[in-house]
Amino acid sequence: PYVNTKDILEKANKEYYAVAAFNINNLEFLQAIVEGGIEKKSPLIIETSEGAMKYAGMGDPLRGASLFVKMVREFADSLDIPIALHLDHGKNFKYIISAIKAGYSSVMIDASDKPLEENIKTTKDIVRIAHAAGVSVEAELGKLAGIEDNVASAESVLVNPDEAKYFVEETQVDFLAPAIGTSHGAFKFKGEAKLDFDRLKKVKELTKMPLVLHGASSVVQEMVEIAENYGADFGGSKGVPSDILKETVRLGINKVNTDTDLRMAFVAGLREFLQNNPKEFDPRKYMETAKTYVKKVVSDRLELLGSANKA
Numbered sequence: 001p002y003v004n005t006k007d008i009l010e011k012a013n014k015e016y017y018a019v020a021a022f023n024i025n026n027l028e029f030l031q032a033i034v035e036g037g038i039e040k041k042s043p044l045i046i047e048t049s050e051g052a053m054k055y056a057g058m059g060d061p062l063r064g065a066s067l068f069v070k071m072v073r074e075f076a077d078s079l080d081i082p083i084a085l086h087l088d089h090g091k092n093f094k095y096i097i098s099a100i101k102a103g104y105s106s107v108m109i110d111a112s113d114k115p116l117e118e119n120i121k122t123t124k125d126i127v128r129i130a131h132a133a134g135v136s137v138e139a140e141l142g143k144l145a146g147i148e149d150n151v152a153s154a155e156s157v158l159v160n161p162d163e164a165k166y167f168v169e170e171t172q173v174d175f176l177a178p179a180i181g182t183s184h185g186a187f188k189f190k191g192e193a194k195l196d197f198d199r200l201k202k203v204k205e206l207t208k209m210p211l212v213l214h215g216a217s218s219v220v221q222e223m224v225e226i227a228e229n230y231g232a233d234f235g236g237s238k239g240v241p242s243d244i245l246k247e248t249v250r251l252g253i254n255k256v257n258t259d260t261d262l263r264m265a266f267v268a269g270l271r272e273f274l275q276n277n278p279k280e281f282d283p284r285k286y287m288e289t290a291k292t293y294v295k296k297v298v299s300d301r302l303e304l305l306g307s308a309n310k311a
């Protein structure tokens with residue numbers, strides 16, 4: 001069934017596991033993610049960024065939002081696993097309202113680059129509107145970027161746990177993304193992978209609410225090797241190692257944003273197939289390997305996060 005993200009995350013919070021939030025921009029990634037969720041009997045959070053809404057709507061975000069709601073509901077309404085649709089990194093009021101109007105389960109208001117009081121004011125505005133429409137809300141505190149040698153790197157601002165407690169009390173958001181040293185993309189760490197577990201522990205103790213990890217892709221070596229075998233150059237790529245990811249779940253992360261790992265799996269499969277099948281031009285054929293690899297990465301992650309058989 002199509003459900004509210006909050007229902008999925010409240011259960012995960014109570015039972016101390018995490019649910020992956022997979023980003024999509026098209027049909028093929030959605031098909032592969034849903035197949036993984038069915039195989040693992042796992043709840044799924046499908047999420048789209050504002051860029052995805054523009055991409056699918058050919059420049060019109062409301063059309064993009066409505067297209068994604070229809071696609072996701074078509075799958076969700078016919079399956080036993082709970083599936084939610086979330087707007088990821090909502091920054092533009094028009095896009096956030098478009099997602100709410102179109103029927104998204106939840107929206108993120110990302111005002112983390114604003115001073116605290118402004119982040120609170122903006123977030124309160126969105127919470128009031130979203131909650132009136134039965135939509136749950138995610139917000140972010142601190143800024144995504146890496147940690148190098150135990151020092152937060154220049155652009156990163158790690159979450160302040162006391163601020164987090166004040167923030168959630170003031171805003172009444174449903175789930176919170178505390179920045180603890182991850183960053184988006186495939187190049188998260190120059191040296192050793194390090195996250196600030198102490199801050200995470202404190203935020204959980206102080207807020208007790210479902211928490212979100214952004215920039216949580218692991219950069220799956222198997223896929224990097226296949227892709228590089230067929231012409232990709234992913235040199236220097238490094239993600240969040242599985243053991244570190246598992247530790248964040250143990251410490252209270254319940255929603256794990258995953259985009260890069262799916263992108264790399266898809267392009268590895270695409271490169272492999274195209275190189276080996278020079279005569280093929282049927283998209284139902286040449287995207288098959290790509291979808292299979294995405295499904296594999298999805299299934300492995302659902303298992304790792306502990307949401308398998310929790311549907």
Ligand SMILES: O=C(COP(=O)(O)O)N(O)CCCOP(=O)(O)O
Pocket residue numbers: 023049050051052088089183184185186213214215216217218257258259260261
């Ligand atoms: O946290 C993540 C993904 O992290 P990852 O890169 O580690 O997968 N996300 O919120 C995904 C952000 C995708 O935005 P865009 O469509 O503009 O590229």
Ligand SMILES: [Zn+2]
Pocket residue numbers: 089184214215257
């Ligand atoms: Zn993110």
